[in-house]
Amino acid sequence: xxxxxxxxxxxxxxxxxxxxxxxxxxxxxxxxxxxxxxxxxxxxxxxxxxxxxxxxxxxxxxxxxxxxxxxxxxxxxxxxxxxxxxxxxxxxxxxxxxxxxxxxxxxxxx
Amino acid sequence: xxxxxxxxxxxxxxxxxxxxxxxxxxxxxxxxxxxxxxxxxxxxxxxxxxxxxxxxxxxxxxxxxxxxxxxxxxxxxxxxxxxxxxxxxxxxxxxxxxxxxxxxxxxxxxxxxxxxxxxxxxxxxxxxxxxxxxxxxxxxxxxxxxxxxxxxxxxxxxxxxxxxxxxxxxxxxxxxxxxxxxxxxxxxxxxxxxxxxxxxxxxxxxxxx
Numbered sequence: 478x479x480x481x482x483x484x485x486x487x488x489x490x491x492x493x494x495x496x497x498x499x500x501x502x503x504x505x506x507x508x509x510x511x512x513x514x515x516x517x518x519x520x521x522x523x524x525x526x527x528x529x530x531x532x533x534x535x536x537x538x539x540x541x542x543x544x545x546x547x548x549x550x551x552x553x554x555x556x557x558x559x560x561x562x563x564x565x566x567x568x569x570x571x572x573x574x575x576x577x578x579x580x581x582x583x584x585x586x587x
Numbered sequence: 588x589x590x591x592x593x594x595x596x597x598x599x600x601x602x603x604x605x606x607x608x609x610x611x612x613x614x615x616x617x618x619x620x621x622x623x624x625x626x627x628x629x630x631x632x633x634x635x636x637x638x639x640x641x642x643x644x645x646x647x648x649x650x651x652x653x654x655x656x657x658x659x660x661x662x663x664x665x666x667x668x669x670x671x672x673x674x675x676x677x678x679x680x681x682x683x684x685x686x687x688x689x690x691x692x693x694x695x696x697x698x699x700x701x702x703x704x705x706x707x708x709x710x711x712x713x714x715x716x717x718x719x720x721x722x723x724x725x726x727x728x729x730x731x732x733x734x735x736x737x738x739x740x741x742x743x744x745x746x747x748x749x750x751x752x753x754x755x756x757x758x759x760x761x762x763x764x765x766x767x768x769x770x771x772x773x774x775x776x777x778x779x780x781x782x783x784x785x786x787x788x789x790x791x792x793x794x795x796x
């Protein structure tokens with residue numbers, strides 16, 4: 478059972494961090510825009526961080542999966558291909574997750 | 588409208604991890620950031636320190652800083668509308684706002700954001716209600732988070748000037764994994780930031796999200 482006060486604390490902290498990030502450009506626009514390093518990171522970081530989060534999550538699920546990384550690789554290849562082709566986030570996510578759930582729950586029984 | 592099913596997966600997973608339905612609803616009303624909400628579920632269930640979860644949220648949502656930078660002149664000036672839109676600046680809201688023509692009314696912009704959040708909250712509620720009916724042992728539903736990261740990575744890739752950040756990230760992660768598998772993500776982020784600071788820029792001046 479999750480402790481309610483702890484969980485609410487987590488949610489408030491997450492809300493503050495998220496709002497802070499979204500509000501930062503509107504509060505410190507002049508500073509951020511005048512700094513070439515910020516601009517440089519703005520072009521570089523979003524793709525780099527998203528790639529890292531993806532890798533990290535995949536490594537995490539693959540190490541929890543006794544039957545090896547093939548289900549993860551197949552599902553993520555499906556998501557990437559679908560997203561590249563159709564550009565419909567919902568379709569890509571639901572198809573990839575459904576495939577993964579299917580692979581996980583059938584390979585475990587085999 | 589699209590985010591009802593994803594909201595359902597979130598509500599379902601959070602309730603299955605031991606949270607009451609109203610807590611799932613609170614998360615979607617208060618935080619409203621899909622990827623970090625998914626990421627938080629196992630961390631919260633494991634009782635990790637608030638600071639660790641806040642740091643992870645910072646990393647997952649860092650991209651939102653750059654969203655705001657490219658919308659500075661586009662958001663309405665009316666304070667309540669402006670700050671609600673800033674609060675609701677998810678990937679989805681951002682991508683819709685950037686496609687709206689200049690001169691779109693404040694009301695329309697706020698409606699877009701309210702609808703996005705409305706669908707997300709409704710989905711969360713549905714998922715939470717389903718999740719609290721029965722314990723369903725379906726392994727792998729949490730893969731939605733990896734799939735969401737993959738979608739966001741593909742979209743960042745398409746709008747990026749070059750694929751270099753992708754390769755730098757892969758190499759950084761490999762190095763970090765060899766050095767310290769337990770802290771691979773943080774080390775890899777540090778390596779990528781350092782590389783990004785020194786990476787030669789292409790000459791385009793636009794701020795790419």
